[in-house]
Amino acid sequence: MEIILSLFKKIVDEISKLTLEDKLKKESNKSGNLQINPLDKKYFSNQLVIKKKLYNKFIKNNLLTLEKLTDKHFMKSSIELENANEEVIKLILNLIRKEKFTLKEKEVIYWYLSSSKFMIKNRRILNELNKYIGTIEKNNIFKNVYKNDNYSRKDAADYANKYYYDYNKDYPNFGDNMYEGGDCANFISQCLYAGGMQWIMINNDYANAENWWCKPGATDKDGDTRITLSWKTTYGFKNHWQSRAAKYSSNTAASMKKNWSNWLNELERGDAIQLADKNSNPWHTLIICDYAYKDFKLAAHTNDTNSALFNGYILEHRVTGDDRVLVYQMD
Numbered sequence: 001m002e003i004i005l006s007l008f009k010k011i012v013d014e015i016s017k018l019t020l021e022d023k024l025k026k027e028s029n030k031s032g033n034l035q036i037n038p039l040d041k042k043y044f045s046n047q048l049v050i051k052k053k054l055y056n057k058f059i060k061n062n063l064l065t066l067e068k069l070t071d072k073h074f075m076k077s078s079i080e081l082e083n084a085n086e087e088v089i090k091l092i093l094n095l096i097r098k099e100k101f102t103l104k105e106k107e108v109i110y111w112y113l114s115s116s117k118f119m120i121k122n123r124r125i126l127n128e129l130n131k132y133i134g135t136i137e138k139n140n141i142f143k144n145v146y147k148n149d150n151y152s153r154k155d156a157a158d159y160a161n162k163y164y165y166d167y168n169k170d171y172p173n174f175g176d177n178m179y180e181g182g183d184c185a186n187f188i189s190q191c192l193y194a195g196g197m198q199w200i201m202i203n204n205d206y207a208n209a210e211n212w213w214c215k216p217g218a219t220d221k222d223g224d225t226r227i228t229l230s231w232k233t234t235y236g237f238k239n240h241w242q243s244r245a246a247k248y249s250s251n252t253a254a255s256m257k258k259n260w261s262n263w264l265n266e267l268e269r270g271d272a273i274q275l276a277d278k279n280s281n282p283w284h285t286l287i288i289c290d291y292a293y294k295d296f297k298l299a300a301h302t303n304d305t306n307s308a309l310f311n312g313y314i315l316e317h318r319v320t321g322d323d324r325v326l327v328y329q330m331d
Helices: 002-017 020-031 038-058 060-070 078-098 103-119 123-139 153-163 184-194 234-244 253-258 260-266 310-318
Strands: 247-252 272-276 282-292 295-300 305-309 324-329
Touching: 078 103, 078 123, 103 123, 153 184, 153 282, 153 295, 184 234, 184 282, 184 295, 234 247, 234 272, 234 282, 234 324, 247 253, 253 260, 253 310, 253 324, 260 310, 272 310, 282 305, 282 310, 295 310, 305 310
Parallel strands: none
Antiparallel strands: 247 324, 272 282, 272 324, 282 295, 295 305
16 A cells, blocks of 8 residues: 555646756756746746645545555565556546546646556557647647636726726626526626736637637627637636635635635635535626625625625625535635
């Protein structure tokens, strides 16, 4: 079991071996010039957080699966060690199908799997591995993986305070007709975009949850491909941002009230909030737009406001008990 765990931890430890200095040294040896990419510091500093999250998902949550592996392998030779590595790869591929990972986590996994290909002898595993890597590379899903890095919480909050009541006419309005379902997700998407969150265009499918955009000329008509479902609907917003936000959590209203002192230290202006039923199905979207005494002010459309107190009003009257609050901590 110890050797299996040690091997499996390498999945998340591998990334930390390549320090910023090592990377820059390698680049300078190739070009003769030492150039520092301003995103590198952000990238490598993020790895400790990502590594911890991956460890929790791959190790802590899958010990029973790992224990089953030990029944098959007794690590006494390099051959058996290699076989164990193939079992680990199989386990990773299986977890990829079952678990939800953020884009940054997927990139770490992709990096590890790509570097492990040469060790795989089993043709079936290698074919499955190549298929997964090929899909990743074909869709180029990591091209926007660090597009949250320049997010300005202030700009997002300023936009919310400016347009919570006087709607921005450059965008469609989904709240002027009782049959349209409301404008809350559309408005919070506008706030995030004003804060610097960039469009994601994996492909041209406006219904694909990985995509996020609202192009000029978009309307409130059903089927308008110039605006994605992830931009304008509560469900679409959740499906996109639960993997793109730096941290996503679904919490009962009761637990948030109980631990409110912790949330005061966790949350900031520019973080998005969704109110949901006990099964985490969202029905309203808001954004933290300002601070209040031991509380936060929330802004939203459809029940237009920029002064709804998170703890003092939302957790007291809008959601209670087992109702859920979905929290999107943006960077």
